[in-house]
Amino acid sequence: MRLSWFGGSDALMIDPSAIPQPQDDEVLVRVAAASINPVDYKTREGKFPAVQEDDLPIILGRDLAGTIEAVGTRAHYMLSKGEPVFALIGADRGAQSDYVIVKAVELVAAPRSIDLIQAAAVPLAAITAWQGLFDHGGLTAGQRVLIHGGAGGVGHMAVQLAKAMGATVFATCSTDDLDFVRELGADRAIDYKAERFEDVATDMDVVFDLIGGETQDRSWATLREGGIMVSTLQEPDAGKAAEHKARSAPRYMAQPNAVQLGEVADLIDAGKVRVVVSATYPLDQVREGYERLEQGHVRGKIVLTLT
Ligand SMILES: NC(=O)c1ccc[n+]([C@@H]2O[C@H](COP(=O)([O-])OP(=O)(O)OC[C@H]3O[C@@H](n4cnc5c(N)ncnc54)[C@H](OP(=O)(O)O)[C@@H]3O)[C@@H](O)[C@H]2O)c1
CATH class of the missing domain: 3.90.180.10 (Medium-chain alcohol dehydrogenases, catalytic domain)
Known part of the structure; x- marks a missing residue:
């Protein structure tokens, strides 16, 4: 093609x-x-x-x-x-x-x-989610993460990988996808058209931004002091990070990684990720x-x- x-x-x-x-x-x-x-x-x-x-x-x-x-x-x-x-x-x-x-x-x-x-x-969706959450975001068990676009290709993998890691997961999505995102394991699915996510998601250790623009801008307020903004789309503004006493990861591009893909395959075969x-x-x-x-x-x- x-x-x-x-x-x-x-x-x-x-x-x-x-x-x-x-x-x-x-x-x-x-x-x-x-x-x-x-x-x-x-x-x-x-x-x-x-x-x-x-x-x-x-x-x-x-x-x-x-x-x-x-x-x-x-x-x-x-x-x-x-x-x-x-x-x-x-x-x-x-x-x-x-x-x-x-x-x-x-x-x-x-x-x-x-x-x-x-x-x-x-592969692309899962590796993007893995590298964003764990390599760039440093997400660990017990932490709180906000994932924007939780029902899409990358988002549906990110919700499950974060959950499998033992994080508390907040994820934004459309009204029709609320049940879907909950079934994937999100502790709180947020209807981005009906709710202000910053009223619901607070003290986040990591924001995983798959949307950019105004969504990223408003997300600074959800981070705890020292929390980190990771984006696949738009370079997080270092000035805004400083203003909110937060950190920003440079915008990244997912890189092929067979070791990480093998770990994802194991999680799928173990029934922990679909x-x-x-x-x-x-x-x-x-x-x-x-x-x-x-x-x-x-x-x-x-x-x-x-x-
Ligand atoms: N840097 C990289 O290496 C890399 C890798 C993969 C993807 N990306 C980028 O990351 C983005 C996401 O990729 P994807 O494959 O997951 O895309 P996708 O499958 O199209 O999913 C996007 C999701 O976001 C939802 N959405 C749209 N507007 C939203 C908003 N304001 N708040 C919350 N959710 C919203 C959409 O749902 P509705 O349509 O129902 O609203 C959809 O479920 C794309 O822009 C892609 O180019 C970058």
Whole structure:
């Protein structure tokens, strides 16, 4: 699924191309499914700064699940053909393709308890949540966290990972998603359209901001002294952090990390984390899949199926 120019969903074209060959530490994966993330439609529109017009054409997509097709000479010792795997791949490649080159260090065995369509929905969302909460936010057991956008792709993983860590979880979402977010384990689901979250969520150790703008601005008031603001979207303002005697983590981009993905797979197989796929689209309906995610109100994830 190739993007040759920036634009709307009609810029998404299915193109034949040669099957790549894995080198050294690379693995060729036959992709069963790849998820659609907001970064994909932002890139398609030319609104993701890391991809400029000169970089086109590219294949979109950052995470996938599938089976091993072939391995490079230095990757074979641990991987065998047909093994089910999943991965968040580097931004230099695209996942929405029948065959994708994955670095051996990016992939791990897919969870045994879910199918490859569900597995494809996990890597980017879960690793973003993991790195935001634990690496950047330093969230530990017994702490209080406010997660904005708790019903979306990253948010539904973040609520469960924070809960599995032993945190007290407050999460904002739409009215229709309140029960869903409670079922994921949130101690308090907050309807962001009907309640002022800062009246409900107080003394937070960590705010995990997946929304930005006014939501981030208003969230400073929820942090305890020394609490930290983490955002996937917008660099938290150091001046505001100082004003509220709080801390700010630099805005981060999720990085492939097979160790963390393996931990997530274990949590899924242990029944402590579940992934929610609200719709799937075959590759020839890729435009509809993107449009569905862009419309908003998606619970969990949207996934493209390839085989
Ligand atoms: N830096 C990184 O590495 C990284 C990685 C992943 C994602 N991101 C970014 O993080 C953001 C979230 O990603 P995602 O995959 O979770 O997106 P998503 O699946 O589209 O979820 C967004 C969620 O936020 C909810 N929402 C919208 N406005 C809200 C508000 N004012 N308050 C609370 N919730 C609100 C939406 O529900 P309703 O539509 O029903 O309101 C939806 O459930 C995106 O902007 C994405 O680009 C960054």
